[in-house]
Amino acid sequence: MSEFRENLVSGRWVIVLTSGTRDAASGLEFVGKGRGTREDEGADYDPKCPYCGGNEHMTLPEVSLIRGQDGSDSGEWIVRVVPNNQGVLRPTGEPVVRRHHIHQFITGVGTHEIVVESPHHSVQPYDQSLDRFAAIIGAYRDRVAALETDRRFEYVSVIRNHGIERGLGTSHPCSEIVALPFVPVDVQAELKQSEDYYEFSSSCVVCDLIQSELSAETRVLLRSDAFVAIAPYAARVPYEIWILPTRHASSFVAITDAEAREMAFCLGRVLLALAEDLGDPPYSYYIHTAPARAGDMSYYHWHLELIPRVTAVTGIEYGTGIPVNPMSPEQSAAFLSRKLTVH
Ligand SMILES: [Zn+2]
Ligand SMILES: [Zn+2]
Ligand SMILES: [Zn+2]
Numbered sequence: 001m002s003e004f005r006e007n008l009v010s011g012r013w014v015i016v017l018t019s020g021t022r023d024a025a026s027g028l029e030f031v032g033k034g035r036g037t038r039e040d041e042g043a044d045y046d047p048k049c050p051y052c053g054g055n056e057h058m059t060l061p062e063v064s065l066i067r068g069q070d071g072s073d074s075g076e077w078i079v080r081v082v083p084n085n086q087g088v089l090r091p092t093g094e095p096v097v098r099r100h101h102i103h104q105f106i107t108g109v110g111t112h113e114i115v116v117e118s119p120h121h122s123v124q125p126y127d128q129s130l131d132r133f134a135a136i137i138g139a140y141r142d143r144v145a146a147l148e149t150d151r152r153f154e155y156v157s158v159i160r161n162h163g164i165e166r167g168l169g170t171s172h173p174c175s176e177i178v179a180l181p182f183v184p185v186d187v188q189a190e191l192k193q194s195e196d197y198y199e200f201s202s203s204c205v206v207c208d209l210i211q212s213e214l215s216a217e218t219r220v221l222l223r224s225d226a227f228v229a230i231a232p233y234a235a236r237v238p239y240e241i242w243i244l245p246t247r248h249a250s251s252f253v254a255i256t257d258a259e260a261r262e263m264a265f266c267l268g269r270v271l272l273a274l275a276e277d278l279g280d281p282p283y284s285y286y287i288h289t290a291p292a293r294a295g296d297m298s299y300y301h302w303h304l305e306l307i308p309r310v311t312a313v314t315g316i317e318y319g320t321g322i323p324v325n326p327m328s329p330e331q332s333a334a335f336l337s338r339k340l341t342v343h
Contacts, residue, residue: 002108051172053119087112095181115175126272133264148292153179163282198299206301226262231329238327243304250297252289282309
């Protein structure tokens with residue numbers, strides 16, 4: 001069982017496992033294991049991995065399955081989305097707000113789905129054909145769209161962690177999709193900031209940001225018709241990267257198949273540069289999109305943020321929430337853009 005508990009002082013929410021999910025005596029796995037520490041690293045198939053092709057019986061039934069279009073795939077699936085059977089949220093019941101003295105909590109109703117990106121155990125997105133990576137992004141879109149129709153959920157998040165202890169028990173290439181009964185504080189803050197900017201300037205902050213960055217050029221990493229990859233002006237860590245769609249849309253669900261292909265191209269190039277030129281650091285990326293059923297919003301603009309895990313959190317960040325970035329985004333961009341072609 002789990003609950004969303006609100007930190008009354010900050011307004012932030014925490015998922016707390018209350019009973020029956022994990023044995024406290026079994027110990028906790030600490031973060032910080034990098035890539036290459038696992039025995040299964042490098043193998044194409046791991047008999048113990050529930051996400052490998054041939055082991056489909058080890059997961060719950062899939063909620064989505066995409067097979068290859070071309071004959072060469074010989075019936076092999078290319079993307080499979082399954083509920084996380086170790087998930088901290090449960091997909092049944094209604095999210096009920098309850099009180100406990102001055103505190104409030106919401107029953108842990110939500111979904112946690114795993115997007116299995118390949119039947120092969122050790123491939124990375126950039127190892128795959130563009131069609132296959134585009135199919136992964138198409139699967140993100142289709143699952144977000146489906147989950148957003150469920151009126152219990154206010155926000156659907158797409159996340160990918162690489163080389164970080166993910167709680168999934170395997171290094172198989174996966175992304176995660178989480179549906180929540182509320183809008184997280186970080187997204188609320190972006191919505192508010194974007195709305196304030198729009199009221200002041202009558203334009204979308206990200207549309208303006210794209211124009212500004214393209215004219216300045218110093219933080220642009222990669223550009224295609226439909227996407228721009230930049231090192232953000234106020235980057236939190238070295239090599240933080242944002243991938244911004246050039247067409248204004250508040251919801252990621254609006255992405256077309258052609259745009260998904262371009263996004264796969266940009267994201268694949270960026271991930272390959274991290275792997276080849278930066279020694280394959282752990283990273284997280286996530287998509288920020290409008291709340292479920294919000295309709296098209298003129299002031300909000302969906303985007304992807306990628307955070308390489310290359311620096312430790314400093315005392316200043318713990319104490320104030322203000323990250324200390326030892327490398328300017330202009331330096332990051334100068335290094336990365338040499339590896340990526342700026343058109
Ligand atoms: Zn596997
Ligand atoms: Zn915009
Ligand atoms: Zn964002």
